[in-house]
Amino acid sequence: MEAALQTQVKTEPVNAFTTAGTEKKKSRPKGAMGSRSCFSCGGPFPHQESSGLQERVKEALSKRMEKNDKMSRKRSAKKRDLRIGDHVLVHNRRSGSKFLLPFEKDPWVVSAIKGTMITAKRNHETINRNILFFKAFHMANGEMERDQIPPQTSLFDDGDE
DSSP states (O other): OHHHHOOOOOOOOOOHHHHTTOOOOOOOOHHHHTTOBOTTTOSBSSOSOOHHHHHHHHHHHHHHHHHHHHHHHHTTOOOOOOOTTOEEEEBOOOOSOTTSOSBOSSOEEEEEEETTEEEEEETTEEEEEEGGGEEEOOOOTTOOOGGGSOOOSOSSOOSOO
C-alpha cells in the first residue's frame, strides 16, 4: 500500500542558460481573487450596478442638508456676510480676566477674503484670521472714525481762572 501512495517524481536535467525566464507563473486559484464579494453587502465586487448606489448617495446628501438646515434654525445660527471694505471688530485673544472686553475696541477694515480666511487692515497692521474671529461693526449715523476726531487737549482745567 505504501508503494501505491508514493509517486515517483521524474527529474530532468536543468540547464540554467536555456530555461531562464521560461518558467510558467503559478496562477492563483479562482477562489482567491476571481470571486470576491463586497464586505458590506455580500454581493459581487466590484459592484456592477452603480446607479442604485448613486441614488442612495443623492438621498443621503439631501437628508444631510435638510438636517443641517434644521439644526441651523434650531440654534439660531446667523450667516456671516462680510465683504471687502466692511468694518469689523476682532476677537480679543488675551484672556484671563472677566474685565477684558471680548472684542478689540478699534475697528479693522476687511481687505481680502479667501474662503473662511479674512485679511483685515488697520493703519499699517495686517492680520489674518478665520471668519469666526470677526464681528461686523456698524458705525452710528454721524459718528466719525477715530482718524477724523480732533485730539482733545485736556479733560480738566489746569486751575487757571
